[in-house]
Amino acid sequence: MGAILSQRGEDNRLHPVAYMSKSFSGAEANYDTHDKELLAIIKALEEWRIFLEATDKPIQVFTDHRNLEYWMQARTFNRRHARWRIFLSDFNFEIHYRPGKQSGKPDALSRRSDYVDAPVDPEVMLPSEVFANTSEAELEIVTEIRNRLREDPSLEPIIQFLTEDADNAPPSIRKAYWDYDWEEDLLWYCGKLVVPDSEPLKERLLREFHNSPLAGHPGQQRTLELISRSYWWPGMKSSAKEWVECCPTCQANQRAHAPAIALKPLEVPPFPFHTISYDFITGFPKSNGYDAVLVVIDSFSKFGHFIPTTKKVTAKGLADLFITHVWKLHRLPIKTVSDRGTTFTGKFLRALYQRLGIKPAFSSAYHPESDGQTERVNQFIEFYLRSYVTADHSDWATWLPLAEYAYNNARHSATGKTPFELVYGRNPVMSPSNVPANVPEADHVADTLAQEWKEAEAALRMTKEKMAGLKGTTPEYSIGEKVWLDGKNVELRTNSNKLDPRRLGPFEILERISNHAYRLKLPETLKIHDVFYVGLLSKVHENPSQPFQNDLPLKQ
Numbered sequence: 001m002g003a004i005l006s007q008r009g010e011d012n013r014l015h016p017v018a019y020m021s022k023s024f025s026g027a028e029a030n031y032d033t034h035d036k037e038l039l040a041i042i043k044a045l046e047e048w049r050i051f052l053e054a055t056d057k058p059i060q061v062f063t064d065h066r067n068l069e070y071w072m073q074a075r076t077f078n079r080r081h082a083r084w085r086i087f088l089s090d091f092n093f094e095i096h097y098r099p100g101k102q103s104g105k106p107d108a109l110s111r112r113s114d115y116v117d118a119p120v121d122p123e124v125m126l127p128s129e130v131f132a133n134t135s136e137a138e139l140e141i142v143t144e145i146r147n148r149l150r151e152d153p154s155l156e157p158i159i160q161f162l163t164e165d166a167d168n169a170p171p172s173i174r175k176a177y178w179d180y181d182w183e184e185d186l187l188w189y190c191g192k193l194v195v196p197d198s199e200p201l202k203e204r205l206l207r208e209f210h211n212s213p214l215a216g217h218p219g220q221q222r223t224l225e226l227i228s229r230s231y232w233w234p235g236m237k238s239s240a241k242e243w244v245e246c247c248p249t250c251q252a253n254q255r256a257h258a259p260a261i262a263l264k265p266l267e268v269p270p271f272p273f274h275t276i277s278y279d280f281i282t283g284f285p286k287s288n289g290y291d292a293v294l295v296v297i298d299s300f301s302k303f304g305h306f307i308p309t310t311k312k313v314t315a316k317g318l319a320d321l322f323i324t325h326v327w328k329l330h331r332l333p334i335k336t337v338s339d340r341g342t343t344f345t346g347k348f349l350r351a352l353y354q355r356l357g358i359k360p361a362f363s364s365a366y367h368p369e370s371d372g373q374t375e376r377v378n379q380f381i382e383f384y385l386r387s388y389v390t391a392d393h394s395d396w397a398t399w400l401p402l403a404e405y406a407y408n409n410a411r412h413s414a415t416g417k418t419p420f421e422l423v424y425g426r427n428p429v430m431s432p433s434n435v436p437a438n439v440p441e442a443d444h445v446a447d448t449l450a451q452e453w454k455e456a457e458a459a460l461r462m463t464k465e466k467m468a469g470l471k472g473t474t475p476e477y478s479i480g481e482k483v484w485l486d487g488k489n490v491e492l493r494t495n496s497n498k499l500d501p502r503r504l505g506p507f508e509i510l511e512r513i514s515n516h517a518y519r520l521k522l523p524e525t526l527k528i529h530d531v532f533y534v535g536l537l538s539k540v541h542e543n544p545s546q547p548f549q550n551d552l553p554l555k556q
Helices: 033-047 066-073 079-088 104-109 136-151 153-165 171-176 199-211 220-228 236-245 248-253 315-330 347-356 368-388 396-408 419-424 442-466
Strands: 002-008 014-021 059-063 093-097 180-183 186-189 192-194 275-281 292-298 304-309 335-337 482-486 503-514 517-521 531-533 537-539
Touching (some): 002 033, 014 033, 033 059, 033 066, 066 093, 136 153, 136 186, 136 199, 199 236, 220 236, 248 368, 248 503, 275 368, 292 315, 292 368, 368 396, 482 517
Parallel strands (some): 275 335
Antiparallel strands (some): 002 014, 180 186, 186 192, 292 304
8 A cells, every 4th residue: 555645835736745655464455445445544644643633624635446435424334444434533634536547656655566475574663661551461461362362263264254255255154253353463352352262361361350459359240341341252251250159269258148138228319429428447457547447439320439547537537538538529419328426427517517518318217228338338348458458457558549449440230330430431441451442522422421320320210129128048068068157256366357258268067967057177276166057157169270278367
């Protein structure tokens, strides 16, 4: 392909400013003639973007392919064309047809004799130091995916179709592979990077999007949602389910699900930070001078702020925390919900509410579950910190910002969206990636955010209507089976039991005493009776890739 950038001079003649000549890559060489001609325009605009972007007067583009004059008016196009249209939207241009006989200069550039069908030696354009902010782990994963793609026999016909037989394939094959693309020697499905059938590669991705501090050991659905933002493979849902189910950290730090009870839901607010609820988590050991956490949750988007503080904070100190961390970012809430603790109902706060025009809406004394959303977030915070703190629990305050990030980046079951998405209009990037991303126009972002608010409000109302009680069942276990033991009645050698694991083990079942009691094989250091009520036991999920580490500091 070849192109010339020209500018009209005072003599009213076009004078060349720059020349461009490129060869088509392996996949590009298989494009049809129409797409090759359009790609030449794309490459020329990319090459001279600094001169051509956002011009007042239209750029005049001359081509010897007549159909391109009408391409921007087309109503049907594929995914590649959609990406190109987004790129071209940054330029003010007009396409004009010029017969090949009148296009000798660019035609000559596109027929250079040194463009032979042979591999090109790689050339270092910029030193590696320029990319110091790029995630090495992410680039390694993408490189490994690229290297293993052709080793997966199930992907071979798709890759062959995209790189060799696209023009000659029958309509049925074209339809079957319509959602696939081949770019940068990578296979894409619906805009997501296809992961080949390699268990080590899948496990590496699962560790990054579940076990890492930025992910925060989310549940099955949230782990799947995080991975599926950028990657795809057949059976990904089952892979995420098994990985989370067998995660030793998740099993140790979460109690078995108890039967649910009916909740008294709050009224659905009309927009983010109209209504907020807040609560304290106390009982932490000292960390950077803090021993408590103030939790503030927006009732609409579920966006949360986790603020380190002390359990002896005064009413004035509490007001300062709100102003510093919440009000300066999100405006004044119309309504607030608390648990009617003495700190929240102090005289200073009541005067502050009145001065700022905030209407307190405290939970009913006989229905404390009306403030249940902060209680559920409290459980998440404690679980997150248990998963990452050191053995003496002294560094929990340093993990609190990451806990807040992980919570706000996870999809909430009540809204179907992440708090980040509902407040800011998009999800944050967990780590730098070479996955293509386009920045939509401001109007489109505003329209999308307004629509997401409507969807979230509808989802909240549906969740409120469907709240109902659930019934539990009595589990049964076999001799030799391993189970978790609820750790609420077992003391450990730690500074605080607030961040101790919720479940201990796994321990082997030695004997079934009755339908409701089992004898366990306990370590010698655990000086307690070895028969336990069945309600304190829960099932163990094992995976060879995720070994257990039973090294708890038990008291003698």
